[in-house]
Amino acid sequence: MSENETRHDTTPAGETPSGVSESAYGAWHRRVLEGRAGLFAVATAVAISIGGLVEIVPMFTATDMGVGEDMPITPYTPLEVAGRDLYVREGCYLCHSQMVRPMRSEVLRYGEWSRAWEYRYDRPFLLGSRRLGPDLHRIGGKYPDAWHYEHMRDPRSTSPGSIMPAYSWMLERTVDPEVVTKSLRALQKVGHPYVDVTEENVRGSMEAQGRRIVENLRSTGIESRWDTEIVAMIAYLQRLGSDGKAVLSGGSREE
Amino acid sequence: MGSSSASALQPETSRPLRPIYDDDVVKMFFTATVVWGIVGMLVGVIIALQLAWWPANLGLPWTSFGRLRPLHTNAVIFAFAGNVCFTGIYHSMQRLLKTRMWNDTLSRVHFWGWQAIIVAAAVTLPLGMTQSKEYAELIWPIDVAITVVWVVFAINFFGTIAIRKVEHLYVAIWFYMSFVITIAVLHIVNSLAIPATWTLSYPIYAGLTDALVQWWYGHNAVGFFLTTPFLGLMYYYLPRAADRPVYSYRLSIIHFWALVFLYIWAGPHHLLYSALPEWAQTLGMVFSIMLLAPSWGGMLNGLLTLRGAWDRVRTDPILKMMVVAVSFYGMSTFEGPMMSIRAVNGLAHYTNWVIGHVHSGALGWVGMISFAILYWLAPRLWNRELAHPKWVDTHFWLATIGIVLYTVAMWAAGLMEGLQWRALNEAGQLANPIFVDITTRLEPFLWIRVIGGGMYLVGAVMMGINFWQTIRGPRRPAEAAAQAA
Numbered sequence: 103m104s105e106n107e108t109r110h111d112t113t114p115a116g117e118t119p120s121g122v123s124e125s126a127y128g129a130w131h132r133r134v135l136e137g138r139a140g141l142f143a144v145a146t147a148v149a150i151s152i153g154g155l156v157e158i159v160p161m162f163t164a165t166d167m168g169v170g171e172d173m174p175i176t177p178y179t180p181l182e183v184a185g186r187d188l189y190v191r192e193g194c195y196l197c198h199s200q201m202v203r204p205m206r207s208e209v210l211r212y213g214e215w216s217r218a219w220e221y222r223y224d225r226p227f228l229l230g231s232r233r234l235g236p237d238l239h240r241i242g243g244k245y246p247d248a249w250h251y252e253h254m255r256d257p258r259s260t261s262p263g264s265i266m267p268a269y270s271w272m273l274e275r276t277v278d279p280e281v282v283t284k285s286l287r288a289l290q291k292v293g294h295p296y297v298d299v300t301e302e303n304v305r306g307s308m309e310a311q312g313r314r315i316v317e318n319l320r321s322t323g324i325e326s327r328w329d330t331e332i333v334a335m336i337a338y339l340q341r342l343g344s345d346g347k348a349v350l351s352g353g354s355r356e357e
Numbered sequence: 358m359g360s361s362s363a364s365a366l367q368p369e370t371s372r373p374l375r376p377i378y379d380d381d382v383v384k385m386f387f388t389a390t391v392v393w394g395i396v397g398m399l400v401g402v403i404i405a406l407q408l409a410w411w412p413a414n415l416g417l418p419w420t421s422f423g424r425l426r427p428l429h430t431n432a433v434i435f436a437f438a439g440n441v442c443f444t445g446i447y448h449s450m451q452r453l454l455k456t457r458m459w460n461d462t463l464s465r466v467h468f469w470g471w472q473a474i475i476v477a478a479a480v481t482l483p484l485g486m487t488q489s490k491e492y493a494e495l496i497w498p499i500d501v502a503i504t505v506v507w508v509v510f511a512i513n514f515f516g517t518i519a520i521r522k523v524e525h526l527y528v529a530i531w532f533y534m535s536f537v538i539t540i541a542v543l544h545i546v547n548s549l550a551i552p553a554t555w556t557l558s559y560p561i562y563a564g565l566t567d568a569l570v571q572w573w574y575g576h577n578a579v580g581f582f583l584t585t586p587f588l589g590l591m592y593y594y595l596p597r598a599a600d601r602p603v604y605s606y607r608l609s610i611i612h613f614w615a616l617v618f619l620y621i622w623a624g625p626h627h628l629l630y631s632a633l634p635e636w637a638q639t640l641g642m643v644f645s646i647m648l649l650a651p652s653w654g655g656m657l658n659g660l661l662t663l664r665g666a667w668d669r670v671r672t673d674p675i676l677k678m679m680v681v682a683v684s685f686y687g688m689s690t691f692e693g694p695m696m697s698i699r700a701v702n703g704l705a706h707y708t709n710w711v712i713g714h715v716h717s718g719a720l721g722w723v724g725m726i727s728f729a730i731l732y733w734l735a736p737r738l739w740n741r742e743l744a745h746p747k748w749v750d751t752h753f754w755l756a757t758i759g760i761v762l763y764t765v766a767m768w769a770a771g772l773m774e775g776l777q778w779r780a781l782n783e784a785g786q787l788a789n790p791i792f793v794d795i796t797t798r799l800e801p802f803l804w805i806r807v808i809g810g811g812m813y814l815v816g817a818v819m820m821g822i823n824f825w826q827t828i829r830g831p832r833r834p835a836e837a838a839a840q841a842a
Contacts, residue, residue, distance in 0.1 A: 131610065136531075137524045139515070143534055146617060150539045150581075153622035153644065154546075154573055157637050161566040187557065191485035193423025199707055203630040207779035210787050218632035221564030226489050229568050229631060233707040233774075234408065236792040263797040267407070267414035267421040281554060288553035292561055 175345045177223045177294045178338070181308040183285050184277040185338025188331055189228065192269060199230030200239040200342065213240035213347065220346035223294055235266060242344035247315050248322040250336045272331040279305035279329075311337055378451040382464040383444055384738055387731065389472055390440035391821050394727075396479075397432030398814045404429055405810050409803035419483035427494040428482045433719065434492055434582060436475045441727040442586040443471070443510075446533050448734065449593040450517060453527045459516030463509050470506035474499060486556045490571045492578045493547050497558045500548040507544065511537050528609045532589030535617045539581040547574035565633050573624035580620035583723050588616075588655050591683065594730045596662055598675050604661035612654030619648050626697035629706065638699070645697030652690030659683040674749040678729035681757055685721025689714060704779075709799070710771025713764045720760045720813055728752065728820060735824055740833050744826035748819050755816035762809030770802035 135142055178186060189195065202208050204215040216239050221227060230237075245253075252259050255273060257266040283304045286296050312328025315336050319326050326333060407413040407422045414421045447464065451457060458464050477499050481487075487494040495503070514537050518530070547570055550558040562570050596603050603609065625633060625641025660683055663670065670676045692714050696705045705711060736743050743749070777795045780788035789795050 132525060136526050139518045139521075139526060139534075142526065142531065143515070143538060146531070146535050147538050147542075149614060149618040150535065150542065150577075150621050152618065153620075154542075157622065157625065157640060158566075158569060158573060160634075160637075161569055190487060190489040192418075192421065193426060193485075193487070193489075195489055196423050196426050201631050203703070203706075205630070205703065205779065207781060207787060210781075211778070211790070211792070216632050218565050218634075221568075221632070224564045225559040225562075225567065227562075227564055227567040227571065228489065229628070231491065231627065231707070232711070233778075234796065261793050263793045265408060265411045265796060267411060267423070268416060269421075270416065271418050281557070284553040285557065285559070288551040288557075288559050291551050292559065292563070 173219045173222075173349060175219060175222050177289070177296065178341065179307060179311055180279070180282050180286060180304045181277075181311045181334050181337040182341045183289070184282050184308065184331075185334035185336070186228075187285065188272070188277075188335050189338060190226070194238075195228045195230045197230075197232060197234035197266070198236065198238045199233050200237065201229045202237055202239050208237070212237050213343075214350045216343070217346060217350075220343065225289065225292065225294075235264075238339070239343040240347060242340050242342040242347070246322070247318040247336050247340065248324055250339055251319055251324055251326070251332055254332055254335065269332075269335075272335060273326070275331045276327070276329045277308070277331055277334045279308055282308065308334075377457055379458050379461055379464060380448070380738055382458070382461070382468055383448040383734075385468050386440050386444040386447060387734060387738065389468075390437060390444055390727070390731065391824055393432060393436030393440060393475060395814070395817050395821055397429060397437045398810070398817050400425055400429040400432055402807065402810045402814050405803070405807045409800060409807050418485065424483050424485055424487075427487060427491075428479065430492055431478050431482065431494065432475070434578070435478070438583055438587075438723050438727070439471065441730065442536065442582075442590070443467070444734070445590040445594065445730055446514075446586065448738075449529060449590070450514075450533065453530060453593065454517060454521035454523060456517060456520050456522050459513050459520055463513040463516075467506060467510045467513065470502065470509065474502055474506060477502070481556070488548075488550065488558065488560070490547065490560075491575050493544070493571065493574060496556050497548070497550055497552050498555060500544070500550075503544060504541075504548075507537075507541055511541065527592070528603065528606070528613065529589040529592040531613050532585045532592065535613075536581055536586040536589070539577060539585075539617070539621075543574045543577050543581065547571060565628075565631070568628055568631070569625065569633060569637065572627040573621070576624040576627060577621055579718070580616075580623070583718070584620075585617065587723055587726055590730055591655070591659050591679070591726060594726075594733055595659055595679050595683075598673075598679060598729070598733050599663050599666040599669070601662055601664070601666050604658050604664065608654055608658045612651040612658065615651035616648070616655070619644050619651060623648055623697070626702065629697070629699050629702040642697050642699055642702075646694045649691060649694045653687060656683055656687035656690070659686075674753050675729045675732050677750075677753055678725045678732070678756075681753075682722050682725035682729060685717055685725065685760070689718035689722060692717065704775040705771060708771035708774040709767045709802070710775065713767025713771060716767070717760065717764045720756070720763065724813070725756065728756070728817075731820065731824070735827055736833075739828050741827050741830050742833060743823065744830050745819075745823045748823050752816040752819050752823075755812045755819070759809045759812030759816065762812070763806050764809075766802040766805035766809065770799045770806075773798065773802075 135145065200216070202212045202215045209215055220239075221229075249260055251273075253261065254269045256268050256270075257264040280301055283299060283301045286294075286299045286304060290296050290299060309328050312333045315333045316326050316328050403413065404422055404425050407425070418424065447458065474495075478495055481496055481499065482494065486496045488496060493500075514533070518526070518534075549562075550560045552558040560567050560570075592603060592609065622644035623641055625637045626645045627641075629638050629642065631638070660680070663676070663680065666676070670680055695701055696710070696714060705714075732743070732749055735741075774795060777789045777798070778792075782788045
């Protein structure tokens with residue numbers, strides 16, 4: 103392509119920087135591609151599809167992705183599902199990750215590094231991308247229920263210097279078993295093995311688990327109700343990473 | 358905005374065969390860009406303040422950081438950057454293809470549909486209605502609306518290409534095309550979910566598959582929402598503002614195809630050291646590093662287009678903004694691949710460094726090129742002299758210094774966090790066992806970020822006032838209008 107021709111393609115003549123005229127149709131790629139919009143669009147669609155197909159499709163088809171079908175991971179209970187939805191609603195994942203990396207400093211700070219099979223029932227995934235606060239994947243069982251209650255009410259009462267907002271409204275607002283029932287039915291459709299999902303059963307399960315947390319709180323002088331958001335939140339936080347921790351500390355280590 | 362479409366004819370003009378372009382829809386998108394831009398940046402400054410000074414969360418559910426942060430990201434990406442893309446695309450594609458948009462009704466459905474989606478986002482996100490996937494937080498009914506509006510845009514876009522009066526498609530159109538196609542694919546695949554209620558749904562993917570799909574989407578939202586359409590805009594507006602031809606047509610071909618092919622692979626670099634299969638992590642890292650080449654191809658083609666016009670960069674604030682924008686594009690597309698190297702990512706991931714990196718691209722590249730395009734367009738669209746030409750220079754300096762304060766503070770904070778999280782003492786124990794101790798040490802940097810972001814916001818507000826007074830000012834004489842066109 104001559105210098106003159108190159109300039110002709112790209113000169114901002116008037117309103118079009120291209121300034122291309124019909125006579126400028128010289129190079130093969132122009133005749134084949136750059137004058138044929140449909141073909142160009144298809145070529146672009148192909149170019150942008152390859153990478154995604156290569157990376158994503160094996161996640162569904164390959165069997166060695168560490169999903170660990172045989173690992174004893176169970177779905178979240180109804181109350182934990184409610185708590186997890188609150189975790190999403192309040193955007194907790196924007197400041198707290200749920201992925202302990204396989205590094206010495208992380209294992210010292212948080213505990214066992216995170217495995218792929220631990221997330222089998224995580225919909226949506228909540229790995230997070232930022233640590234304004236600490237990772238929470240091994241938070242389950244680390245602190246008593248009352249610690250979480252106080253921390254959500256006033257983060258600085260348990261963690262002096264914390265920049266976390268207070269979530270005092272969770273102490274009053276309640277969770278609705280009817281909505282949780284709908285959630286479980288949606289999760290059933292994508293393969294979470296819940297059985298007998300009726301509103302009575304869901305309410306019964308939530309109440310039984312919630313009352314245990316209320317009892318724990320009462321023993322430290324905190325009065326709460328089983329259907330408050332804070333109780334659901336505590337149920338979820340205390341569950342986080344605990345299935346994996348039980349497996350990993352129980353002698354059935356992967357490596 | 359109220360003028361009829363006939364005004365686009367501009368009968369005073371000396372060019373007899375000028376096509377009748379629909380510039381009303383361009384003005385509508387222009388106005389929306391400025392309004393949403395200021396709103397989105399204001400929310401950004403508010404959440405920056407919340408991190409430096411927690412009482413700014415106000416103790417209310419709908420003003421807490423976790424709910425406002427998605428509002429900020431959605432507002433600046435989809436409301437500000439989205440509308441500026443549409444402003445530039447509707448303006449430039451009609452001229453590049455020498456035809457009016459295919460269907461004016463579809464243009465308006467696109468405009469009002471997109472603004473309605475933004476309003477719906479601004480209501481639902483503070484209420485805590487979210488799907489939690491970053492930059493894809495909006496609840497499923499809004500996702501459906503986005504799909505419908507996007508299809509409307511795509512039909513109008515390809516319809517306009519079909520009725521074009523020139524055979525050859527200019528570089529900018531290729532980039533716009535990749536934007537229209539790829540965003541449709543990304544949005545639909547990432548948003549697939551089973552609804553539980555009208556505001557609640559669960560993705561069809563679980564765990565790390567969900568994470569991989571999301572970051573395939575998330576990284577390419579940066580690639581195909583904040584990069585390729587803006588490169589297209591650069592290829593139209595930079596040569597026009599500089600009055601110079603694009604440096605190399607061949608370079609634009611090579612870097613276009615390399616960019617759209619390589620970008621899509623880079624998503625897994627958001628999941629390095631996670632439990633994602635290692636081969637996928639490695640692919641993400643390797644393709645991220647390769648992305649440096651086509652990214653710099655675009656930067657060099659932009660900067661070298663200014664050859665012979667560098668004297669004007671000293672005096673023309675629009676060109677200054679474009680040069681800084683393209684330079685920040687080059688800098689952040691160098692930084693990104695470096696941060697994708699596993700060892701570097703081990704230090705940078707989860708820290709403020711990532712926030713600094715994003716904002717050098719967002720404020721430096723996307724914001725600056727947008728401001729330049731808006732300043733270039735306003736006098737031409739409304740046929741008026743800019744009310745305060747000197748303010749443009751002030752805006753330039755406020756924004757540039759603001760970006761430098763922001764990014765330098767975030768680099769420092771990020772390195773500090775990353776190093777202190779991993780530091781061990783002689784006994785092999787954590788040197789900083791209490792996490793919050795490290796967070797509190799970041800406070801000075803978080804305040805510098807508030808100042809830098811605040812300066813950037815003040816510049817944008819000055820731009821808004823400038824445009825407001827320009828539009829309300831007297832029309833240009835006909836002679837000047839004909840020459841400027």
